[in-house]
Amino acid sequence: MREHGGNLDLAQQRFGGRAEDWIDLSTGINRLPYPVGEVTARAWTALPSRAETDALHQAARHAYRTRAPIVALGGAQAAIQLLPQLGPPGRAGILAPTYNEYAGVLSAAGWDVQEVGELGALEDADLAIVVNPNNPDGRNHAPKDLLALLPGVGRLVIDESFADAVPALSLASEADRPGLLVLRSFGKFYGLAGLRLGFALGSAADVAKLAAASGPWPVSGAAIAIGCRALHDDAWAEATTARLARDCVRLDEMARAQGWRLVGGASLFRLYETPDALAAQEQLAHRHIWSRVFTHNPTWLRLGLPGSESEWSRLGEALAC
Secondary structure, three states, rough: OOOOOOOOOHHHHOOOHHHHHHOOOOOOOOOOOOOOOOOOHHHHOOOHHHHHHHHHHHHHHHHHHHOOEEEEOOHHHHHHHHHHHHOOEEEEEEEEOOHHHHHHHHOOOOOOOEEEHHHHOOOOOOOOEEEEOOOOOOOOOHHHHHHOOOOOOEEEEEEEOOOOHHHHOOOHHHHHOOOOEEEEOOOOOOOOHHHEEEEEEEEEHHHHHHHHHOOOEEEHHHHHHHHHHHHOOHHHHHHHHHHHHHHHHHHHHHHOOOOOOEEEEEEEEEEEEOOOHHHHHHHHHOOEOOOEEEEEEEEEEEEEOOHHHHHHHHHHHHHOO
């Protein structure tokens, strides 16, 4: 498996404790998840109907403010796995550094993968990939600048897994343009990563290919029921967006007190430059708080946002040690 956050089993092996003893801040997953409520027995026992799947698609269109064709999948990762199904191998340009699954999946499928540092370097790629906001540094690009790439690339994939709290960055409303594909993650913003739900929005032809490749029941009945409920809950989304903005400021202030410098981040995670990221990670891990470090940059430490006040208190105490 490629390097990712969420590797809590590694933390337990090194520093002990049960999974429930840990605060996992190594991912960008909301620590105060959507309250799922009751799920009917039918959602667990029956195969999802076409009408139920269509209702989920409509809920996603509502939340993402679009009328574009859409297909529900088992997380944004499932969409990434299916990208090679959209066409024959060619040259893939990936705006990097970014989520490392893109390069791995495309290379394994025979693509010539080139990681580049600027948007302009994506020109002439058969497949161009931009994560917006980016993971792990939160770099973001205006929609108009991304749309300007379309005439010069074969297909443009925009991963908006961290865009829920910044809808002004989203290209979901433009996703039916030929050559544009937008990926959305449900689990991060709604804090339900274990549900494995995400969406791909694009032209009718691309969405049809992805739907065919994903099979007849790509998401579970429970994911449909919970997704429909959450994606229609505008009040929860607005309140959560406001809370995340406040919590980013709160975490940045705590990090600044440690002498760490903010170098990036999005609404669900922050990236700091530290004198020694591994030492900082170990300091927190001894108090059963897990963070993310990066082999390519020994000074970078990424932290997700704590959820409850008790989590904030534990983080403050761990930083004070």
